[in-house]
Amino acid sequence: MLRKGFILAALGLAFVAGPSFAATTHEEPKDVHWSFEGPFGKFDQAQVQRGYKVYREVCAACHSMNLLSFRNLGQKNGPFFDEKYKNPNDNAYVKSISKDYQVNDIDSETGDVVQRPGTPADKFPNPFPNEAAARASNGGAYPPDLSVITKAREEGPQYVYSILTGYVATPAGMEVPPGKHYNPFMPGDMSAFYKGKGPVPEGGFIAMPPPLEAGKVTFDDGTKSTLDQQAKDVVAFLAWASEPKQTERKQFGLAAMIYLLIFSGLLFVSYRRIWKNVGH
Structure with a gap:
């Protein structure tokens, strides 16, 4: 009877907890x-x-x-890769793209936060200054x-x-x-x-x-x-x-x-040649 009671209790708990899971x-x-x-x-x-x-x-x-940095766009196999620019930082397309963005920087004289045109070395800027601002602009979603x-x-x-x-x-x-x-x-x-x-x-x-x-x-x-x-x-x-x-x-x-395929073939040929006259 005790075992039966445990089974019934477990089944009851499963039915109660079911919707929650x-x-x-x-x-x-x-x-x-x-x-x-x-x-x-x-x-x-x-x-x-x-x-x-x-x-x-x-x-x-x-x-x-x-x-992602802007220069990644000009690296080999990137969207704006050009054979003429071995260094992606020199890529004219990348320079033009990065310049369209405004990125945060620090004024060396005043220490204030300023904005300047982007360079290929910069990372893609975040559209929001922080998570709270991002959530506020998107109905609480991040x-x-x-x-x-x-x-x-x-x-x-x-x-x-x-x-x-x-x-x-x-x-x-x-x-x-x-x-x-x-x-x-x-x-x-x-x-x-x-x-x-x-x-x-x-x-x-x-x-x-x-x-x-x-x-x-x-x-x-x-x-x-x-x-x-x-x-x-x-x-x-x-x-x-x-x-x-x-x-x-x-x-x-x-x-x-x-x-590896060629190397395996050479190893096999070498093995056959070295051991062909050796009794086993």
Whole structure:
């Protein structure tokens, strides 16, 4: 009887605690092909350039990229790499881009904080002076830094692309909190907000309103500026920013594999030649 009582008590506790541990759900990220995928993949320079423009004109208003310096844009395999400029600090494109930003500095004579045009050596400036200011400007939400966003999220590029293109009409019966937006690709638990019929919709709420729309950014190369194109381009740029040395790493890995293959062959031939007349 005592054992039976324990079992019933445990079952009762499970039923009471069950709703508190409801699992978050979301739709699977969209299946998108990227030029930089796979062991032989590499970034499309034109696409990454367009992606930088989307970031600069849209994302940079709220999101920082604290780990990225302007000179990274001109490094080998970067969006503005040019063979003429071996040193990215001398890259004319990078100089022009960095000069468009105002960065904080210290006046050497007065010690006051001043602003000056950026240089290739500067990091991308934060759009807000501190976290409190960032939250105050975004309804209490803190916009994440995008430096390594595609590495920090599972299925990174696909996930970020799905979020950017996944805003849909709120399902009937769904109560959306003020300042939030429904997105089926955002992890969440909708059970407390859904008053409609049928199963609880997958997805969650996100503080960021839909950031992209057709024609919002004009591409210099004449590419049609659809929402889908903007999302793909900015995700490619963020993927590059998360790992600027990705292409070089893959090239080195391929060369290392070829070397090891040749070395293994030479070892095998040497082994056969040295030991062919030795009894075993």
